[in-house]
Amino acid sequence: MGAMAFPQLNWTTRPSRSALLRNWRTRAVFWCGAISVGLVAVGFAEACDWAIHIHARFITRWPLAAPLLTPLSFVLVVWATQRFVPGARGSGIPQAIAALDLPETDDRSRLLSLRIALGKIALTVLALLGGASVGREGPTVHVGASIMDALGRFARFPYDYLRRALVLAGGAAGLAAAFNTPIAGIVFAVEEMARSMEERTTGTLLTAVILAGVVSTALLGNYTYFGVSNAHLPTAGAWLGVLLCGCVGGLGGGLFATALIASGRRLAALAAQRPIALAFALGLLVAMLGLLSQGSTYGTGYDQARGLLTGQANPGLLFPVYKWLATLASYLTGTPGGIFSPSLATGAGIGADLAPLVPQAPLETMVVLGMAGYFTGVTQSPLTGAVIVMEMVDDHALILPMLATSFLALAVSRLVCKEQIYRALALPFLKPPRPV
Numbered sequence: 001m002g003a004m005a006f007p008q009l010n011w012t013t014r015p016s017r018s019a020l021l022r023n024w025r026t027r028a029v030f031w032c033g034a035i036s037v038g039l040v041a042v043g044f045a046e047a048c049d050w051a052i053h054i055h056a057r058f059i060t061r062w063p064l065a066a067p068l069l070t071p072l073s074f075v076l077v078v079w080a081t082q083r084f085v086p087g088a089r090g091s092g093i094p095q096a097i098a099a100l101d102l103p104e105t106d107d108r109s110r111l112l113s114l115r116i117a118l119g120k121i122a123l124t125v126l127a128l129l130g131g132a133s134v135g136r137e138g139p140t141v142h143v144g145a146s147i148m149d150a151l152g153r154f155a156r157f158p159y160d161y162l163r164r165a166l167v168l169a170g171g172a173a174g175l176a177a178a179f180n181t182p183i184a185g186i187v188f189a190v191e192e193m194a195r196s197m198e199e200r201t202t203g204t205l206l207t208a209v210i211l212a213g214v215v216s217t218a219l220l221g222n223y224t225y226f227g228v229s230n231a232h233l234p235t236a237g238a239w240l241g242v243l244l245c246g247c248v249g250g251l252g253g254g255l256f257a258t259a260l261i262a263s264g265r266r267l268a269a270l271a272a273q274r275p276i277a278l279a280f281a282l283g284l285l286v287a288m289l290g291l292l293s294q295g296s297t298y299g300t301g302y303d304q305a306r307g308l309l310t311g312q313a314n315p316g317l318l319f320p321v322y323k324w325l326a327t328l329a330s331y332l333t334g335t336p337g338g339i340f341s342p343s344l345a346t347g348a349g350i351g352a353d354l355a356p357l358v359p360q361a362p363l364e365t366m367v368v369l370g371m372a373g374y375f376t377g378v379t380q381s382p383l384t385g386a387v388i389v390m391e392m393v394d395d396h397a398l399i400l401p402m403l404a405t406s407f408l409a410l411a412v413s414r415l416v417c418k419e420q421i422y423r424a425l426a427l428p429f430l431k432p433p434r435p436v
Helices: 015-062 063-084 095-101 103-111 114-129 137-155 159-179 180-195 199-220 236-264 268-273 276-292 302-310 319-332 340-357 364-379 382-393 400-416 419-432
Strands: none
Touching: 015 114, 015 159, 015 236, 063 114, 063 159, 063 276, 063 302, 095 137, 095 159, 095 319, 114 137, 137 159, 137 340, 159 180, 159 382, 180 382, 199 340, 236 268, 236 340, 236 364, 236 400, 268 276, 276 319, 276 419, 302 340, 302 364, 340 364, 364 382, 364 419, 382 400, 400 419
16 A cells, blocks of 8 residues: 655744744834833823822812813813824723724824824823823823834734734733733733734733833832722621622713713714813813812822722712712813723722621722722723722732622613723724814
């Protein structure tokens, strides 16, 4: 019987030198991009903290100046955004999501560029300086995606795989560096930014997140965003806190998402025709809320959430209501800024308000569950909600209650909000721009 002819497989064959050079160039671009995102995220965080501190000092000294300062700063930020970097408005996460679905380079350049990244940073800092209720985490995702995409353009990578992977990894690295939460960065990229995750993208994503996290940790130390929590559920009755925080947080977050999506669409024509008047009116509302809350609604809400978690401060029973309204008004102006940190602060306030109803559960446990529940209600991303809160308070023992709270909040949120907020906000960016 003659021997059958099989194709010869040469397992010892090595890639050519040109192929090796291309591979190393690809890795170098990813590594340099991730390190750059980490460095920029740290600088951005420091600038935002400075802006919040300066605003707080100014308002403490001249509290009645808020009705003038905040509206005028909103007007300046909105004018500068529309005049110089229209792609920088809002959170930035919708732009990053839309960029993943846009095939044309010109369309993507409207959403991701170094010019937009610089504008995003400067205008978010300016908005916080004026007292806007916005966060820096969404903008950091946008900045990270823009930096990575710019490197992909420079290296002339094909968009179908490499540059799309760069955008995805840049967004994840931005979130990881902003919160020092590497696991949450990965989960966020899979759950929120990517509808499907290719196996070959996983290594890229992990590398970018790790490098950005290493840079952040090296410069800021191995910190946890809200400190270390020892929250726990000591008895079976304490699980009532999961039920309350899941239902109330999911309802509040779902209503916020619904209001943001619906109001944005209804005000779209007014925002296009009279953006300055709208910015001034909404800025005045934010200033009034700041006066009513004794300044607790200004900024990201970090100090208020941390104070509730540690028991060192209590912004009041109505704080989550005021923060809910201030964040909605700030976002509707179109000013650059995200909703991550304000949502966590609102959730912390909800948890603290619900704490007296569950005396079996410690206050800090209710605050943690409130953050997870409300954040999930807004974003409808339960894994991101549970993991990001877990990493920010460095409490792995409460992960099961947080997951239960998050998935309950997701179910409740979907009853009042049928659209996922970032997907809905990304839709306008997928449409071609109107002719001038």
